[in-house]
Amino acid sequence: MTSLLRQRRKLERSYNFKLLANIIDWTVALYVVVPAIIIGFFLYKDFILNISSSWVIHIPLVFIIVLLFLITRIETIRTYLQRADRLFLIQNRKQMVRLKQAGLYLSLSKHLILLSSALALLAPIFIIVHHVKIFELLILLLLLFTNNFTNVLLQLKLHKWQQLVSNIFMCILGTVCFLYVPVIITALIYLILLVYCTSYYNRLFVYSTKYFDQQVELDQAAFYKWQSLLFQIAPELRSQLVPKLKKPRLLWKNSKRMFRRSDYFIEEIVCKTMLRQKQYIFGYLRFLSMGIGLTIIVPAWAKIIILVILYFTLRSMMQSVIQQIFEHKIWSIFQVTNEQINAANSRLLKGFVNLPVLCVFVILVIFTLVN
């Protein structure tokens, strides 16, 4: 890996990390990720142990293969190029080639790891249900990998409709080769295709600067894609811009109070922020609905765990929202006491966390008793 690539990746990582840390409190992440991994592991284990009696045995192999060809893809081959490279790097051809090559191999390696992990997870379906051999699974990995690489190259050269046609063609070709052509021949065809694609990419995009602007654009798009996702969660972080709201769009137009009681002013600021900053309210509702959904789906023993996770997740989320509001500079103008803050904090947590979780718990109890 070139030092330039290392440097740019380090910068990207640190930027993304900061952005992520701004959006998701680590405790929320911990409450979501760790239980999700544990529950996911047990559900997966359960599924594998009972695979021969599960619904997957009714899915034909051809359907799974077609689906894999359709849904797996390499988003972009990263080049880590920047616009300013036109000025500085384009004269240093050797370094630019090294940067692009490193970007290519890095993107391909990442994709190969992802594909291998996905196939490893699906392996029991292939091996136990459809009696596919491990060697054949490796061939499928080669097919999918080459297919995705070819598709991403075609994207760079073809129009939208041509890309669609070529994707369908590649999907049919891959499926037919995997299911009906002898393994050795399939492997040979796709290895040749892979070598050809690599040399084609090198010739056209690595050693040539003809597509410099297009590559920069694609690379920027790939970089910002991850951030766009984060900005969907918290759009105010986009360049730290203040949202350009003309009038209150949601409830309580014309500045009317939500709370009649005068001492509930902190609740007012938090509730109105929640309502007017849709990411907050949608995030809250998403957590709540996910929690309710999960408590319905999971087995009886897991319901309480989900409820506890829901409680802590909502609590962390609300505390994070309240903290963000209190970090606003506005408090240098409005001076409130710690007692007022603590009292409001406690009331808000009761209203936004304790009450909904209690409601879910009561509904669950009634539901269980009725059944």
Next chain:
Amino acid sequence: MTININIHKGGYVENEAIISNIEFQVNSGELVGLIGSNGAGKSTTLQAMMGVLPIVDGQITIGNYGYVPERPILYEYFTLWEHIDFYMRVASKENTLTNRAKELLEIFQLDHKLHDYPTTFSKGMQQKVMLILAFLDKHSTYILDEPFMGLDPQAMRKLLTILEELKAQGAAILMSTHALDTAEKICDRFILIDHGRILQQGTLASLRLAVKQDNASLLDIFDTLLEENHHD
């Protein structure tokens, strides 16, 4: 009520003093101008006074105050009226301040923008919101950081009238500004500051005496003091 400031050292990081040896007093019914170049330490001094500067070594006596920050601080999700209403609720003075709020809104011609978000206002209008919030309640002291910034001439005239009224009511006002001509007319005393230290303080007459220039303007005095300070 007077403002008493005696800051030995103040800054954002330990052992990196931005301001040092800042010592002055603002008496009741007095308007004092804090004058200095960009980055001289004016806003830092005001922040130290309000207790928002992380590192401050010294003694500060200040009563309840109205504050106009250097840059407008507004809450993105509150309308103009909600800002005012919030202020009144925090101060627990809804009944007494509503009329004053309406009066100030009329004075600064923002009464037709009550239900708009101030974050969408122009710079001058946002500054007017800050002034309304600062003058809403009756305080014993006022800290105004560049209050004329972005204001139109009419608003400036109204602000000057309000300052005169507050002075007459016995408020102690400390105002940092770059509008030296205006400051010269309305301030009773001046504190000239550079590189986080007080260069000189006093009335216009005493400052003229200090630089030995009879008819010097505030700008001339400041320039002379700066030159003398740099030679030292």
